[in-house]
Amino acid sequence: MRVRAYRFRAYCSNTTARVLNTQLEAACKLYNTLLHAEQEEYEENKRTMNKTELRQLALDLRKQNKEFQALHSQVAQQVADRFYEARQRFFEGLANKPKKKRSHQYLSLVYPQSGWKLSNWREAGRGKNKKRRARLRLSKIGFFTLVIHRELPLEQVSQVCVKLNPSGRIHVIFLVEEAEAEEQQSEKPKNAVGVDLGITRLATLSDGRYLENPKPLERALDRIRVLQRTFSRKRFLSKNWLKTKTRLAKQYEHVKNFRCDLFFKLGVLLSQEYDVLVLEDLNVQSLIQKGETKKRRMRLYDSSFSELRRILEWEFLKRGKTVLAVSAYNTSRECFLCGRINKGLTLEDRIFHCPHCGFTLDRDLNASLVLLRRAGWVPSAVPVELRPIPPLPSLGLRRQGGAMKQEAPPFMAG
Numbered sequence: 469m470r471v472r473a474y475r476f477r478a479y480c481s482n483t484t485a486r487v488l489n490t491q492l493e494a495a496c497k498l499y500n501t502l503l504h505a506e507q508e509e510y511e512e513n514k515r516t517m518n519k520t521e522l523r524q525l526a527l528d529l530r531k532q533n534k535e536f537q538a539l540h541s542q543v544a545q546q547v548a549d550r551f552y553e554a555r556q557r558f559f560e561g562l563a564n565k566p567k568k569k570r571s572h573q574y575l576s577l578v579y580p581q582s583g584w585k586l587s588n589w590r591e592a593g594r595g596k597n598k599k600r601r602a603r604l605r606l607s608k609i610g611f612f613t614l615v616i617h618r619e620l621p622l623e624q625v626s627q628v629c630v631k632l633n634p635s636g637r638i639h640v641i642f643l644v645e646e647a648e649a650e651e652q653q654s655e656k657p658k659n660a661v662g663v664d665l666g667i668t669r670l671a672t673l674s675d676g677r678y679l680e681n682p683k684p685l686e687r688a689l690d691r692i693r694v695l696q697r698t699f700s701r702k703r704f705l706s707k708n709w710l711k712t713k714t715r716l717a718k719q720y721e722h723v724k725n726f727r728c729d730l731f732f733k734l735g736v737l738l739s740q741e742y743d744v745l746v747l748e749d750l751n752v753q754s755l756i757q758k759g760e761t762k763k764r765r766m767r768l769y770d771s772s773f774s775e776l777r778r779i780l781e782w783e784f785l786k787r788g789k790t791v792l793a794v795s796a797y798n799t800s801r802e803c804f805l806c807g808r809i810n811k812g813l814t815l816e817d818r819i820f821h822c823p824h825c826g827f828t829l830d831r832d833l834n835a836s837l838v839l840l841r842r843a844g845w846v847p848s849a850v851p852v853e854l855r856p857i858p859p860l861p862s863l864g865l866r867r868q869g870g871a872m873k874q875e876a877p878p879f880m881a882g
C-alpha cells in the first residue's frame with residue numbers, strides 16, 4: 469500500500485477560523501500535558517507509557533477538562549499518537565527529545581477516521597480554470613469551502629488533516645491509500661535523459677536543453693530582509709510579532725510554491741518524453757557546507773536540489789518509469805569522449821576543454837552526457853548547441869504571446 473496526499477485550499481468564515489484557532493490551542497495544551505505526564509511517570513516509576521496508555525490518558529484528560537472537550541475525541545487521541553511518534557523518533561535517535569510546544573507551533577488537527585463529511589459539490593470556473601467546489605464539515609469545528617482542483621478518490625480516503633499554514637492560509641489534506649504501482653513498464657525502455665544540476669543553469673539535459681535557475685529566494689530577498697529586520701524588533705509573542713510573522717511566512721510560502729510549481733512542471737515534461745531518468749547521487753548537505761562563499765551557499769540552498777530530485781523521481785516512478793542514480797564523483801571533470809579527467813577545470817570554467825583529446829563542449833552538457841554514459845546509455849548524437857526549454861506558460865516562466873500550447877500537467881500535493 470502506498471499513501472498519497474491530496475491537498476486542497478480551504479476557505480472559511482471568521483467564526484470558523486476562530487474556532488479552529490481555539491482548537492489548535494487546546495490540542496497544543498493537551499500535547500504539553502501529555503509530555504508533562506510522561507516526564508512525571510518516568511521520574512516516579514522509571515518507565516515510559518505505551519501508545520494505548522497515552523491514548524487513554526488523552527481521553528481521560530478530555531473527560532475531566534472542559535477546554536479539551538472542544539476537541540473531537542479522535543482528534544484528541546491523535547494528539548496522543550503524535551506525541552508517541554515524536555518520542556519513538558527520539559528513542560530511535562532520529563530526532564531530538566520532544567519539547568513543550570507553543571501554540572504558534574502547533575498548526576494542524578487530524579481526523580483519523582470519522583468526523584468529517586464532504587457535501588454540496590458544484591462546478592466553478594470556465595475552460596482551463598474549471599474546477600469543483602465542495603463543502604467540508606469537520607465535526608466540532610465547522611464548515612470549510614474546498615477548491616477541488618483535481619480528481620479525489622473519495623472512497624479510499626483514510627484520514628483528513630486540516631492545516632493552518634504560518635501564512636494564515638488553510639489547507640485540507642486527504643490521505644488516500646493506493647495499491648503499489650500497478651503496471652510496471654513491460655516493454656524495454658527506449659530513451660534516457662541525463663540531468664546535471666547546477667547553480668547557473670538549474671538543470672542541463674543531455675539532449676542539449678537547459679532550464680535557467682530562476683533563483684526565487686534571491687529575488688525575494690530584498691523584501692524578506694526588510695521584514696526580517698522589522699520582525700526582530702517586535703516583542704516575542706506580542707500581537708505585532710504575530711502579525712509580522714504571518715507577513716514573513718507569506719513571502720517564504722510564495723518562494724516555496726514557485727519552486728514546487730516549476731519542479732513539478734519540469735518533471736511532467738521529462739517523464740512524458742523519456743523512459744529513464746539519470747541523476748547524480750549528490751550529497752546536497754555536504755555540498756552546501758563545502759560552499760566557499762556565503763552567496764554560493766545561499767544559491768545552493770535556493771536551488772533546492774534535494775527537492776528537485778525528489779519531485780523528478782516521483783514523476784517518473786508514478787508513471788512506472790525508471791530512475792537511476794549514478795556516482796557524482798568527478799562528473800564535471802571527466803571527458804565525455806575519451807573518459808579521462810581534466811584536472812585543471814575550475815568552478816569558473818563554463819566551457820569544458822579536454823587536454824587529452826581536444827574535445828570541447830559546454831561544461832554542464834558534458835557532465836550530463838557523462839552521467840548518461842555512466843548509467844550505460846549511449847546518446848545517439850552529441851548535441852551541438854544548447855537551447856533553453858521554451859518558456860511555456862505551463863512551465864511557470866514568463867508568459868509570451870502565442871506561446872506553445874501544452875497539456876496542463878496534473879498537480880500533486882504534499
Ligand SMILES: [Zn+2]
Pocket residue numbers: 803804805806807808822823824825826827
Ligand atoms: Zn577527452
